[in-house]
Amino acid sequence: MTSDSYTPPPLTFAEPGSTWGALAAAFPTTGQWPIHFAGEHRGRPWEVHHLWRHDERAACETLREQFGLDGRDEGSIQEDDYCFACGVVADRSGELSIGEGSTDLALLSSIADHPHPGPLALVSVADPADCLAELGWSGAMNAGMLGADARVVLKSWQTRFGAYVHSAWGGTLQLSVTRPPRTLAEARLVAREHFHFCRYDSQFHGTGGIGPYVSNLVGLDHWTFWWD
Structure with a gap:
């Protein structure tokens, strides 16, 4: 199958x-994940992503690999230091755990539904x-990331923070979060991961700087990302 011949399957709606x-709470029974999805930025522009489940080349396998934390050059490390001047970050590993995840899906039913522009699609x-990989989401394509690339980050955030995909439209992605950071120290580490997932110019534009962004993350039950 070539990229020219690929046609995304039709969406199923709730x-x-x-x-x-x-x-979302019923997912273990239904096997269908709900996502508010406007339907745009859908497709798999590169053939390798058509077979994202089976092809080891389709995406990074670890969080560190996706974030580029190994083998960074001097320039990228300086950029990291500059963006996080608001607080000393001793741990550059990108591995922060908050709580246990045994009841996350049940907790999602109590989180308020956040604003969204798209209907509620169901993805098996x-x-x-x-x-996002199954949908062929390409909203972050300008940053070199497709849905299949994002899945290693999303899986890690599900496990560590109880963060689940809620909606996607254009270059915007929103997650609902059951275990957000509860202190500024935790929020600084989470903000670093947000920075690596969605770089500075997009993620922190208009927030007043890194400091206010970090403060706002404390107890926040939804995370929003935007790629230009």
Whole structure:
């Protein structure tokens, strides 16, 4: 199959009146992950992503690899230091754990549904973190990342923070979060991961700087990312 011949499968939508939280909580039974999805930025521009489940070349396998934390050059390390001047970050590993995840899906039903522009689509996946890959989401393509690339980050955030895909439209992605950082020290580490996932010019534009962004992350139950 070539990229020219690929046609995304049709979307399935939830029944009227359905809520994202209730459908997310029911995922272990239904196998269908709900996502508010406007339907744009959909497709797999590169053939390798057509077979994202089976081709080891399709995406990075570890969080460190996706974030480029190994083998960084001097320039990228300086950029990291500059962006996080608001607080000393001793741990550059990108591995912060907050709580346990045994009841995350049940907790999602109590999180308020955040604003979104798209209808509630249902995606058949083995893991919620796979939904952007299965949709062929390409909203971050200008930054060199497709849905199949994002899944290793989304899986890690599900496990460590209870963060689940809620909506995607254009170059915007929103996650609902059951275990957000509770202190500024935790929020600084989470903000570093947000920075690596969605670089400075996009993620922190208009926030007033890194300091206010970090402060806002404390207890925040939804994370929003935007790629230009």
